[in-house]
Amino acid sequence: MEPSTPSRATVTQKEQWMVETQVFDIYNLFRELPPNAQTVMLEVQSDKHMEYLTKGLKQLGPSFVVLDANRPWICYWILHSIALLGESVDTDPEENAIDFLNRCQHPDGGYGGGPGQLPHLATTYAAVNSLITLGGHRSLSSINRCKIYAFLLRMKHASGGFRMHDGGEMDVRACYTAISVASILNVLDYELVQNVGNYILSCQTYEGGIAGEPCSEAHGGYTFCGLATMILINEVNRLDLPRLIDWVVFRQGLEGGFQGRTNKLVDGCYSFWQGGVSALIQRLHSIVDEQLLPSEAGEEDRSTDSTRSSAASDFCEGEEGLEEDLSRVDEACHFRRAEGEQNACDTGNFFSTGLNFIREHAELEPLFNSMALQQYILLCSQVEGGFRDKPGKYKDYYHTCYCLSGLSACQYSWSKKAGSQPLPRAVLGPYSNLLQPVHPLFNVVLDRFYEAHEFFSRS
Ligand SMILES: CC(C)=CCC/C(C)=C/CC/C(C)=C/COP(=O)(O)OP(=O)(O)O
Numbered sequence: 001m002e003p004s005t006p007s008r009a010t011v012t013q014k015e016q017w018m019v020e021t022q023v024f025d026i027y028n029l030f031r032e033l034p035p036n037a038q039t040v041m042l043e044v045q046s047d048k049h050m051e052y053l054t055k056g057l058k059q060l061g062p063s064f065v066v067l068d069a070n071r072p073w074i075c076y077w078i079l080h081s082i083a084l085l086g087e088s089v090d091t092d093p094e095e096n097a098i099d100f101l102n103r104c105q106h107p108d109g110g111y112g113g114g115p116g117q118l119p120h121l122a123t124t125y126a127a128v129n130s131l132i133t134l135g136g137h138r139s140l141s142s143i144n145r146c147k148i149y150a151f152l153l154r155m156k157h158a159s160g161g162f163r164m165h166d167g168g169e170m171d172v173r174a175c176y177t178a179i180s181v182a183s184i185l186n187v188l189d190y191e192l193v194q195n196v197g198n199y200i201l202s203c204q205t206y207e208g209g210i211a212g213e214p215c216s217e218a219h220g221g222y223t224f225c226g227l228a229t230m231i232l233i234n235e236v237n238r239l240d241l242p243r244l245i246d247w248v249v250f251r252q253g254l255e256g257g258f259q260g261r262t263n264k265l266v267d268g269c270y271s272f273w274q275g276g277v278s279a280l281i282q283r284l285h286s287i288v289d290e291q292l293l294p295s296e297a298g299e300e301d302r303s304t305d306s307t308r309s310s311a312a313s314d315f316c317e318g319e320e321g322l323e324e325d326l327s328r329v330d331e332a333c334h335f336r337r338a339e340g341e342q343n344a345c346d347t348g349n350f351f352s353t354g355l356n357f358i359r360e361h362a363e364l365e366p367l368f369n370s371m372a373l374q375q376y377i378l379l380c381s382q383v384e385g386g387f388r389d390k391p392g393k394y395k396d397y398y399h400t401c402y403c404l405s406g407l408s409a410c411q412y413s414w415s416k417k418a419g420s421q422p423l424p425r426a427v428l429g430p431y432s433n434l435l436q437p438v439h440p441l442f443n444v445v446l447d448r449f450y451e452a453h454e455f456f457s458r459s
Pocket residue numbers: 122125173176177212219220221222225259260261264265267273
C-alpha cells in the first residue's frame with residue numbers, strides 16, 4: 001500500500017505516514033542485508049537487555065527516593081522481563097525488592113505506589129506479580145492475603161465492578177487486577193465474583209472487543225483484562241467469542257504489530273495485550289465451537305440473551321441508584337487455615353481455574369501471523385537494551401516487559417501443551433531467542449505460577 005504524501009495529509013495521516021515509512025524502511029533495509037547480518041538483527045540482545053534491566057533494579061535500593069506512584073509497576077516490568085529472558089536476580093537486589101514492596105504494603109491491605117501511599121488495585125496486582133516472579137518462601141509469605149482480601153472487598157461496588165482505589169474510577173482493569181490477584185492468592189470467593197460477569201458483559205461492544213467501561217470504545221488492553229477476568233470467574237461462555245475473535249484478528253497491521261483499537265497506530269505493547277487475547281482464546285476451543293455451531297434454540301438464546309442486553313443497558317444508564325453496600329466490608333480473615341482443613345469460606349472452584357485452564361490443550365491455531373509480529377518486535381521495537389512502542393519513540397520498562405511478553409506468546413503460539421518446547425520454525429531468528437513461557441491469565445512465567453499455586457494451596 002502506498003502511503004499518502006505528507007503534503008496532502010492531515011496531521012494524523014502525516015503521523016501514520018511517518019511511522020509507516022520508518023517501519024517499511026527498516027524492513028527494506030533488512031531485506032538488502034546478507035543472511036548473516038539478517039540473523040544478527042533478529043537476535044534477542046539478552047545481554048544488553050539485562051544491562052538495562054539490572055540498572056533499573058538498582059534504582060529500587062534503599063537510596064531510591066523518587067516520589068512517583070508506580071514503583072511496584074517498575075518492579076514488575078523489570079522482574080518479569082528478567083524472568084522471561086530466563087535470567088535470575090542477584091541476592092541483594094532480590095532482598096531489596098522484597099523489602100521495598102513490603103514497605104508499599106498498606107496496614108489495611110493492598111499495595112500503594114510507594115511506601116506510605118494509599119493502596120491501589122493496579123499497584124497491588126504489580127506487587128503481587130513481582131513477588132510471585134521472585135518466588136521463594138520469603139517473597140511469597142510477605143504477602144498479607146487476609147488484608148488483601150479485605151482491601152478487595154472494600155473496592156467492590158454493589159453493581160459488580162471494582163474501584164481502582166478508595167473513591168476511584170471503576171473499570172474493566174479494576175475487575176481484572178482484583179480478580180487476578182484474588183485468584184492467584186487463593187482468596188477468590190463468590191462475594192468478590194458476584195456480578196463481575198454482568199459488568200464485563202456490559203463492556204463488550206458492537207465491534208466485538210471489550211471497552212474499559214460500558215458504552216466506550218473496544219480496546220486491546222481492556223479486551224485482555226475482560227476476557228481473562230471472565231475465564232477466571234468461569235463465565236467466559238457469556239461473552240460473544242466469535243465476535244471478539246473477529247475484532248482481534250483485524251487488529252494486526254501491515255507492519256506486523258498490533259494496534260490497540262480501530263484506526264490507531266500499531267504499538268509493541270499490544271503484542272501482549274492482543275497476542276495474550278489470542279493465547280487465551282486458543283484454549284477456549286470447545287466454547288468457541290459451541291458458539292459457532294449453535295443449535296437452533298441456542299442461536300435464538302444468544303441473540304436475545306436477556307442477561308447480555310439487560311446488563312448492558314443497566315450500566316449504560318450510569319451509576320446512579322447503585323448504592324454501595326458497605327456491609328460487605330468485613331475485615332474478618334478466613335483464608336488462613338491449618339494444613340488439611342477446608343477454608344471457612346467456600347472459594348468454590350475458583351482457585352483451580354487458573355491451573356485447569358493452562359492444563360487444557362490449545363486446540364485452536366493462533367489468531368494472528370506470529371512471524372510478522374515477531375518481526376515487528378525484533379526489528380522495529382527492539383533497541384539496544386530495551387524495547388519501544390515504535391520507531392521514533394524511546395525505550396521504557398513498560399514496553400520492554402510487554403514486547404517480551406508478546407514475543408513469548410508468539411514463540412509458544414503453536415504449542416498445544418503449555419510450555420512444551422516449540423519447534424524451531426515457530427521461533428523467528430536463532431533458537432536461542434526462545435523466552436520462558438508465561439501463564440496467559442496472569443502474565444507471570446509459568447514455573448513461578450506453579451510454585452505460587454502450590455504455595456497458596458497449602459498456606
Ligand atoms: C493489567 C492492566 C492494568 C492492564 C491495562 C490494560 C491497558 C494497556 C489498557 C489500555 C489503556 C488505554 C485506553 C490506552 C490508550 O492509550 P492511547 O490512546 O495512548 O493508545 P492507542 O492510540 O494505542 O489506543
